[in-house]
Every structure is written in C-alpha cells, then in structure tokens.
Amino acid sequence: xxxxxxxxxxxxxGALIALIKIDVxxxxxxxxxxxxxxxxxxxxxxxARLIHRYRGQKTFKFERFIGIFGENYIVIGKLRELRLAAxxxxxxxxxxxxxxxxxxxxxxxxxxxxxxVFPQDYEIEHVEPKRELxxxxxxxxxxxxxxx
Numbered sequence: 087x088x089x090x091x092x093x094x095x096x097x098x099x100g101a102l103i104a105l106i107k108i109d110v111x112x113x114x115x116x117x118x119x120x121x122x123x124x125x126x127x128x129x130x131x132x133x134a135r136l137i138h139r140y141r142g143q144k145t146f147k148f149e150r151f152i153g154i155f156g157e158n159y160i161v162i163g164k165l166r167e168l169r170l171a172a173x174x175x176x177x178x179x180x181x182x183x184x185x186x187x188x189x190x191x192x193x194x195x196x197x198x199x200x201x202x203v204f205p206q207d208y209e210i211e212h213v214e215p216k217r218e219l220x221x222x223x224x225x226x227x228x229x230x231x232x233x234x
Contacts, residue, residue, distance in 0.1 A: 088175060089205070091163035092168035095183065097202065098159055099137075102129035103193050104200070110166070115201070115207045119193050120214055135158060145175065152186050156186040159196075175204065 093107040102125070109114040121129065130153070140146045146153050152174050153162035161178045165171060181203045187194050226227050 089208075090166060090174035092166045094162035094178070094181065095162040096159060096196065097129065097133050097136075097162070097179075098190070099133060100130060101126050101133060105196055108204075108208075113205075115204055115208050115210045116203070117197055117210065117212045118214075119197065133160065141178070146169065152178065154182050156182045158188070158190055159185050161185075170176070 089108050089110055092108050092110070094108065095102060096104040096106070102121060103119065105118040107118070109115075135144070136155075140155070144155055146155075150164055150165045150168065152165060152171055153160060154175070159182060161182045162183055163174050163178050165174050181200055184199045184203055185191075188195060197212070204210065
C-alpha cells in the first residue's frame, strides 16, 4: 500500500488536534499533538474558514490539499503528487471512518485509532516538539490578570 500523502491534519470542529508527518522513503510516521497557544488559535481560524468556505460539501480540494468533513472530525491531507488525489481521498476516508466511529474522544484515543490505518511496516513515533516558550500560555496570562 502506497501512502499518497506526506501530511495529515486531524481537526475536531474546534481546532487542530494532531499533525501527522509521513515519510514514505523511510516508512516513518511522526505524530504531533502539542500545540502552542498561537498555533491553537490559528487552527481555530482554519476550522472556521473551512466550514464557511465549504458549507454543504462533504469533501474539498485546494492546491495540494484534500479534505473530508466527518461527523466529529475534519481530516486534511497534503498530497505528495497531484495525481495521487484518488488514493489520498481513499486513505483519508478510511482514517475518518476509524476516528469518527469513536465520537468525541480524548486526543490519545483518536491517535490510537488513527494509526491503525497506516501500513503495518511503518514505524509510528509520537513526537513532542522541543520549544522554548516565548510567551506565557493563555491560562497563565488569564490567571495573572485575574490575580492582579
């Protein structure tokens, strides 16, 4: 099975919950679930724009990105090559059916189900990006304003 995508984005109807990077040459899948406050806010904007722009549609395609709206989740894939759109949609549909069957669920559970659609010979790694916090998390900002 050839994976037609090099990136998969899993959103709930609020924000991005996971970014999955796929390297078909090394057969490696990297999963990112920790987002900074600004990334989380930007992803909320993406969800709002997608819902507004593709209202009433189940699938969408723009440039090298393809996506499907599910009952509980939105999955978007970045195609490795434009000619791979059909297998890309097939992969995303399989992924969406797996995770949508959960209903609203914790991120760890969604990831556990999502990785089941990848070929068994792929190495799966959950990555926590090393970031220096340039700004205080929103929760700390709110707490500081309330206590001041």
